Amino acid sequence: MKRTFVLIAAISMFFGCETKTIKDAYVVEGTAKEVYNGIRIYLNNVDQRGRLTPIDTAMVMNESFTFEGALKYPKVVYLTMNSVPGRYPVMLENGEMQMTIDKTNLQNTIVTGSESHDNYMAFAEKYRENQKELMAQGKEYNKALYGKDSLVIKTELEKLEKLTESAKEFPYEFMENHPNDFVSLEIYEMQTQLRERDDQRMIDIFNAFDESLKTSSKGIRLNAAMMKMKLDYEANKKLQIGMKAPEFSGPNPEGKTISLSEVIKKGKVTVVDFWAAWCGPCRKENPNVVRIYNEYHDKGLEIIGVSLDGQSRQKDPKQAWLDAIEEDKLTWHQVSNLKYFSDPIAKTYNIQAIPATYILDSEGNIVAKNLRGPALDMKIRELLEL
Incomplete structure (x- = not known):
């Protein structure tokens, strides 16, 4: 259920005018108790790799500091301070703002004066x-x-x-x-x-x-x-959810052709699971899928795994596939053309990344996608009416 998100925010666009007013610039008056004179505090941009670039610098004097500048649009910046670990997101906008910094923990920073x-x-x-x-x-x-x-x-x-x-x-x-x-x-x-x-x-x-x-x-x-x-x-x-899942077929480890429709006929709920032996997140999720399968197979759950093994760096893609099936104890239906993302089944389902799952009802209609962990368990129980 864990999910980690970097939360940033901004405010509605200011309305400019020809004469310079407080709305044409930002002024941030800050307090930094028990911080020595000369310590520098920064407002930083952050790029997609998480790297910080200072856009404004202030120096603490007598436990106070001031940032001044102008923005075309409201902007999310990150506050940092010399010798203090971490960073604190601040939505910077033109106008007057106040800031109080806790030198022991930047996450305790208090910003006022900005509704946004x-x-x-x-x-x-x-x-x-x-x-x-x-x-x-x-x-x-x-x-x-x-x-x-x-x-x-x-x-x-x-x-x-x-x-x-x-x-x-x-x-x-x-x-x-x-x-x-x-x-x-x-x-x-x-x-x-x-x-x-x-x-x-x-x-x-x-x-x-x-x-x-x-x-x-x-x-x-x-x-x-x-x-x-x-x-x-x-x-x-x-x-899309509600649509009939596209039919497909592929060879299983023994070379026998298995189709989606014949798997659907065997159960009440079917999971189409796109994975590969080389896929770390897939292998990490497999124990959860094994537990769910063992718990609900007798109650009507079927799974068909579609392996995207076959990438060039694999010396023996088929053996890697077979070894992963055995190591992870995947006892459900498995098929693969061993063509990596060029697999015709993957193309039919427009698979751009794995793991990827499609959950189907007894009629083969798509009822959910890309569920893992407890979310997958919840949906299976719901569909099986347990």
């Missing part, structure tokens, strides 16, 4: 709270599974499903309710990094953003990401 920063902090706090509740409930659900009390399992599962849905909805609802707030643009960027997201909803949300967001530098960049998302969505309509 307040919105960011409120979002971040609620997000962290959601994740904390999810992890705690996930542990309760796992305890229930090991206890094998069906009534307790059902109760804890319902709680987990409710929390999961609430946590999933929160970022979408925030953006929908704040189309004029740059915080929404930052959340949008965060959501684009998720593999399992509602692309149509993301497209609608971006289109509803205020023009000030869309025409900012970040908005222009995210517009390109949204357009790619739109093209991918259109190209993958046949793979």
Whole structure:
């Protein structure tokens, strides 16, 4: 259930005027108690690799410091200080802001005077709270599974499903309710990094953003990401939830051809699992899939694994595939053309990264995608009505 996110935020675009006023520039008055004179404090940009580049520097004198500058658009920066580890995200905007630094822990920094920063902090706090509740409930659900009390399992599962849905909805609802707030643009960027997201909803949300967001530098960049998302969505309509899963067939380890349709006929729920012997995350997830299969196979669960082994650096792709099946104790159906991402099945399902899963109902309709860990367990139990 863990999921780690770097949360950043920004504010709605300022309105400029010809004469210089406080709205044309930012002034950050800071306090740094018990910090020696001459210590430098920085506001930094951060690139996609996490590297920091200072954009403004202030020197502490008499436990005080001041940042001054101007922005075209609100901007997320990271506060750092000499000899103090860590960094603290601050949404910088034109106007007057106040900052109090705790030299022992930058995470205790207090920023006031910015409604947008307040919105960011409120979002971040609620997000962290959601994740904390999810992890705690996930542990309760796992305890229930090991206890094998069906009534307790059902109760804890319902709680987990409710929390999961609430946590999933929160970022979408925030953006929908704040189309004029740059915080929404930052959340949008965060959501684009998720593999399992509602692309149509993301497209609608971006289109509803205020023009000030869309025409900012970040908005222009995210517009390109949204357009790619739109093209991918259109190209993958046949793979959306609710659609019939495309039929495929492939050779199993013994060379016998196995088709998806014949696997579907054997059970009530079918998981199509794209993986490979060389894929670390796949191998790490396999014990969880083995546990789920062993738990629910007799109740109607079927799995067909599609291996994307066959990359050039593998000396013997087939042997690597066979060894992984044996080592990980994968006792369900397995097929592979040993053609890496050029596998025709992978192309049919537009697989760009693994692990990737499709969960199908008894009719072969797609009901969920890319679920792992407790989320996969929850969906299987729901479909099997346990």
